[in-house]
Amino acid sequence: MDFSRLGLSAATLASAVPAVRVPVGSGQLVPACRVAHEQGAHLVALWASDERDRVGGTLVRVALQDASGLAVLEVAVPDLPDARYGDVSAVFPAAARMQRAAFDLVGVASEADDQRPWAWMASWPIDRYPLRRDFEASPKWEPGQEDYEFVRVAGDGVHEIPVGPVHAGIIEPGHFRFQIVGEKVLRLEERLCYTHKGIEKRFESMALADGCRLAGRVSGDSTVAYAWAYSQALEALAGLAVPPRALWLRALALERERIANHLGDLGYLGNDGGFAFGLAQFSRLREEVVRTNLAAFGHRLMMDLVVPGGVARDLDRDHAAAMVDEAKRVAAEVATLRGIYDEHDGLQDRFRTCGRVTPELAARLGLVGMAARASGQARDLRCDFAAAPWDALAVRKAGATGGDVAARVAVRFDELAESLRLVRSIVDHLPEGDVRTPVPDVPPHRLGLGYVEGWRGPVLVALEAGPGGTIRRCHPHDPSWANWPVLEHAVIGNIVPDFPLINKSFNLSYSGQDL
Amino acid sequence: MLRILRQIAKTGMRTEAPPAPADEMAKAARLQADVLRTLGRALAIRQVDAGSCNGCELEIHALGNPYYNIEGMGIRFVASPRHADMLLVTGPVSKHMAIALRRTYDATPEPKLVVAVGDCGCTGGIFGESYATLGRVSSVIPVDAEVPGCPPTPTALLQGILAAITARVAVAGDGESATPPPT
Known part of the structure; x- marks a missing residue:
């Protein structure tokens, strides 16, 4: 710029x-x-x-x-x-x-007009600011209830449906306020931050080396992406070159995280479209993939695998071979399932034109990540800023312009196939050598950035060290920040019963946004 | 339609197949038998995310996949606390969720069980207690069983659910609460 x-x-x-x-x-x-x-x-x-x-x-x-x-x-x-x-x-x-x-x-x-609270929900005095350095929490502060000013729609036959924070399914908490006429949504307003757990303040009480564990728990479904972004930021501050094998193993883990999440969501998207067969099939495949993670890396979600300086655990030959076999088998099964999804009229009827975000709207509102690629915004950090190992892998960028649930399903299928190809390619070309190197001390008061294309979208970690290996400030930023407001637009004009399907097609993080 | 049937036939019954790691599945099969013997009826669970990072939720979801087949054991997740026998609560309990959690607990009919899930639900975990969190679930509502882990595996979750039920059945057996829970 x-x-x-x-x-x-x-x-x-x-x-x-x-x-x-x-x-x-x-x-x-x-x-x-x-x-x-x-x-x-x-x-x-x-x-x-x-x-x-x-x-x-x-x-x-x-x-x-x-x-x-x-x-x-x-x-x-x-x-x-x-x-x-x-x-x-x-x-x-x-x-x-x-x-x-x-x-x-x-x-x-x-100077914005809208000065309503967002992270604040009456659990601490409104004139105290937790990320100020002289902030001290008092045990006397009880959880309170705010009186949030939702924007209301008036007119004949308009009514309101409040949903949440405790939802009907096994999902994260948040509040949705629908203004509807009949079953049609006129307006949706989200009230998030129910899972605000003081992550940024918590970072400031941790050592630089330990912060990675917390970063890996900002949004559990993206633990590899966050741990990698945090490590990148710290390694950039230290001027540290990570061993090539570690970089390739991080990429392997990131793609396996993408595979597991897309498998899970494709199952639930089928289920929300009334096709339980899809959930049974995809959840079976997802389970097989996470079990391989457990066998190879000691953790089903690969938490704490990526650490500053490299990775905590090497991949042995047997598990590497198992991953190649698995990738071939899962790719064949997913191709079959994609054919079934594509030819299923009932499912396609639910997917097509549902929850549409046009490319123009996506550009104007700043949609990012997988959802943006389904709305004609062809950005992917693995391709656009292809540092090692991406430069050697030539990632094929997925894309669609429809912007509806069907487009997001298509992008997920394309990315799933590409990630399965990448797993094979990474294992085939895995360099030999160390997987971890010590992280030297870093100078205080400098800003370091990590930026990783997680399965949902780009994850940014902005890290500043304090003296003596402490964290002065860390802001982990989830792609969901950008995409939640776009979801409000995606549901306008749709019917209320389609909301779960539209919501799942984005599958945004609450915890990652609420911090 | 034919392709769907072919895929179903090809997939077969995964619940009984012994995939790797084999001991994990053997444990799951034993648990399945224990749940059925102990409970002898359907258990309705309401899951409440009271502030988790969503990692525990992924593993709770996994309970429904064909490998664990929790519905086949007569355990199902319900949409309202009013339909639930058990709350499965993940943490740490954020202050912003504390009131909603307490209300969910109050809305659950007696007799009710609460299982705290994950390191955060059991102790506050890496987030601890702060201006924004109350830490462990038991600091907000009574807890019958705890399932540590970050996140706990589906097998550990099943064990925790079973532990809560057997503890309650044992209490009922002592005559303290002779009335069987409503079916």
């Missing part, structure tokens, strides 16, 4: 993908966002840090991505009661909830 027309200069950041840091003045934040937007950039993340002890204020960071890499705009907001930073959501709508969360957690306000 080129900000020279605003007279801004960029400095290289320690990062896994090309990245620059761009300090901006308070009046330049929104203009810089506009300049980036004109160059095709989209929003990756917005977060804030209490830096009153170092720069006398709060630092708000806005990570943007275009074809050249990442740019992190950095604006210092002085510690004054009325200080505000520019409303980034005016350019990138996905910033709205991130700005609201940044206020709740750090106490720095944007």
Whole structure:
């Protein structure tokens, strides 16, 4: 991204993908966002840090991505009661909830109209900000109940359905407020953050080396992606080159995580479409894959496999061979099942035109990851910034333009087939050598970025070390931040009974967004 | 349709097949027999995610796959706490979920069982207690059995469910609660 027309200069950041840091003045934040937007950039993340002890204020960071890499705009907001930073959501709508969360957690306000709380839900005093360094929790604070101002729709025959936070299925908690007429959805408003468990604050009490375990538990279904992104950030700060075999094993684990999640979701998508056969078949395949993970890596979900400096466990020949056999067999079975899904009229009737996000809408709202690829946004970090080992694997990018449930199902099938191919290719070309190297000390007060294409989408970890191997600040950013607001648009005009199907086709993370 | 039938015939009965790791399946088969003997009727479970990272939920989902076939043991997951005999609760209990969890517990008819799932549900796990979490499930509602693990395997989950039931049956056998639970 080129900000020279605003007279801004960029400095290289320690990062896994090309990245620059761009300090901006308070009046330049929104203009810089506009300049980036004109160059095709989209929003990756917005977060804030209490830096009153170092720069006398709060630092708000806005990570943007275009074809050249990442740019992190950095604006210092002085510690004054009325200080505000520019409303980034005016350019990138996905910033709205991130700005609201940044206020709740750090106490720095944007100029946006919507100043409703997001991360705050009456469990701590509204004028205390947990991510400030002088914050101290009191045991006297009891969980409370907020009076959230949902946007209501009025008119003849319009009524409201509140759902959650405790849902009917085995899923994460969140609240959905539907405004409907008949069975048609006029409006959906999400109220998330029920699983807010203070992850960012928890990081600050951990050593740099231990933070990886917590990163791997931000969103359990993406544990490999998070652990890798965290490790990347730390390794970038340390200037550490990871042994090639470790990089390839990380890629193997990441693809196996993608395979397991797509298998699971394809089963549930069939089930939500009234086709229980699909769930039985795909859940069987998923179980077989996670059992192989257990046998090879000692954990069904591969938690704590990726560690800073490499991987915690090598892959032996027998398990490598088993993975190749399994990949061939599962690929053949998935091809059969895809034929059955494609030819099943009842299922296709539910999938097609359902929960549509047009490419234009996806671009405007900043949809990311797998869902974006189903709406014509052809971005995939494994292809667009193909560092080792991706450069040697030539990942084929999946894509569709329909933007409906059928398109997201098709992209999942394509990615599943590609990941199964990648498993075979990775095992066949696995370099010999060490799988772990010691991580040297890292300098404090520098920002390091990790950025990994998880199964759901790109996972960003922004990490800053403190003195003596401590974590000063860590912001893990889930692709769900960007995609949850788009789900609200995807259901408009659909019928309420199709919501579970549409929701599952995105399968967004609550825990990853709630932090 | 033919292809569907062919796929079903080709897949066969996975519940009885002994796939690797074999001892895991043997354990599951024993548990299945124990659940049926101890319970002798359907058990309705309501799962509540009170703040988990979703890792435990993945393993709870796995209980439904053909390998564990939890429905074949007469155990099913229900949509409302009002239909449930047991709550399967994952944690750590976030403060934002504490009220919803307590209300779910109150909505579950007596006699009821609560199983705390995962390291976080048992102890607060890596998240501990903080401004945002209350930690273990038992700090919010009474717990009958705990299943540690990060996340616990499906087999461990079945063992925990069984432990909670056998503990309750043992208590009923002592005459403290002679009335059988409603069917």
